[in-house]
Amino acid sequence: MSNERHVDQVTGVETTGHVWDDDIRELNKPLPRWWLLSFYACILWAVGYWIAYPAWPVIAGGYTKGVLGYSQRATVAREVATASQAQSGLREQIAKTPIGDILKSPDLARFADAAGRQSFAENCAPCHGRGAQGSPGYPNLRDDDWLWGGKPEDIMQTLRFGIRSEHKQTRTSQMPRYGLEKLLDDAQINDVAEHVLSLSGTNTDKGAATRGAVIYKEQCVTCHGDEGKGKQEQGAPNLTDKIWLYGSSKDAVMQSIRTGRGGVMPAWEGRLDPVTIKSLAVYVHSLGGGQ
Numbered sequence: 001m002s003n004e005r006h007v008d009q010v011t012g013v014e015t016t017g018h019v020w021d022d023d024i025r026e027l028n029k030p031l032p033r034w035w036l037l038s039f040y041a042c043i044l045w046a047v048g049y050w051i052a053y054p055a056w057p058v059i060a061g062g063y064t065k066g067v068l069g070y071s072q073r074a075t076v077a078r079e080v081a082t083a084s085q086a087q088s089g090l091r092e093q094i095a096k097t098p099i100g101d102i103l104k105s106p107d108l109a110r111f112a113d114a115a116g117r118q119s120f121a122e123n124c125a126p127c128h129g130r131g132a133q134g135s136p137g138y139p140n141l142r143d144d145d146w147l148w149g150g151k152p153e154d155i156m157q158t159l160r161f162g163i164r165s166e167h168k169q170t171r172t173s174q175m176p177r178y179g180l181e182k183l184l185d186d187a188q189i190n191d192v193a194e195h196v197l198s199l200s201g202t203n204t205d206k207g208a209a210t211r212g213a214v215i216y217k218e219q220c221v222t223c224h225g226d227e228g229k230g231k232q233e234q235g236a237p238n239l240t241d242k243i244w245l246y247g248s249s250k251d252a253v254m255q256s257i258r259t260g261r262g263g264v265m266p267a268w269e270g271r272l273d274p275v276t277i278k279s280l281a282v283y284v285h286s287l288g289g290g291q
């Protein structure tokens with residue numbers, strides 16, 4: 001191995017003088033200056049960064065904190081604290097504002113509506129459907145046909161105490177079980193069902209409907225009203241509007257008269273906090289049928 005430098009014949013570049021196996025020589029091609037300078041600059045910058053910002057794990061646990069005291073965790077914590085402070089302010093306001101006034105305040109109503117929508121998906125959708133459209137036995141909450149009333153206060157009461165629920169203050173009215181308790185026989189149930197269907201113009205047997213009207217007057221007006229329009233204080237549905245909780249077929253109507261149905265809606269007081277219940281009422285009211 002000799003150390004003499006000479007010019008490589010193929011490339012015309014001077015060699016470093018390093019030779020291997022007598023014949024393999026290293027061309028002298030140093031890194032460009034700009035490259036080296038950026039390289040050193042990067043190293044300096046990295047060292048500066050280590051000093052300024054959190055960087056290295058420490059054997060004792062934790063990490064070097066950096067002299068600027070920067071911490072993403074602290075930043076996030078600060079942002080979360082600000083957001084939840086703003087939220088708890090709104091929640092506090094919702095707690096002490098009567099529901100009627102919440103609806104008049106766009107900010108509160110918007111916040112309550114969003115909270116109500118989320119809670120509805122978790123707690124109510126299994127029975128009332130994702131979009132609150134209901135299904136047989138579970139009322140549609142989007143229309144303006146209300147069993148128990150669609151004013152904000154009515155909805156609040158329904159939500160807090162439930163319907164035929166286990167709560168002491170539940171809504172209780174219950175239609176008699178005319179068939180099961182033999183208050184009416186099959187023929188009478190058939191006739192009064194024809195009368196009920198005639199109230200929305202869908203009966204098929206005039207004679208039966210006429211006989212049924214007499215039974216209706218004796219048995220049903222106290223809850224469903226003289227004209228069959230229903231009474232919300234009894235939770236008794238309007239029988240004239242072609243909106244059926246349990247179905248429009250004669251079988252379904254006869255079944256309602258036989259069994260009295262008696263759908264159960266759970267009470268939410270004690271299970272959900274008061275602000276959430278109020279927010280749910282705002283949301284349900286906003287679905288379109290609120291009065």
Ligand code: HEC
Pocket residue numbers: 120123124125126127128137138139141145146147148149155158159163235262263264265266268280284
């Ligand atoms: C276990 C099933 C079930 C769940 C869960 C449920 N509901 Fe109900 N809900 C019912 C039934 C059944 C009725 C109808 C009761 C009746 O026949 O009078 C009802 C009635 C209502 C009514 C009265 C409708 C009217 O026309 O007056 C409202 C309002 C209501 N539910 C809202 C809700 C909200 C909000 C939630 C969630 C917090 C919820 N429900 C959860 C079963 C349920």
Ligand code: HEC
Pocket residue numbers: 147173174175176178192193196215216219220221222223224234235236237239243244245246247253256257260261262263
């Ligand atoms: C004590 C009050 C009361 C009396 C009396 C009463 N009902 Fe009802 N009726 C109700 C209630 C409450 C419901 C709703 C049941 C439910 O929500 O589960 C209802 C529901 C019905 C339904 C189902 C309506 C639908 O949308 O699916 C029919 C049909 C009906 N009643 C017919 C009658 C007839 C006919 C009589 C008389 C023979 C009668 N009811 C007497 C309270 C009453």
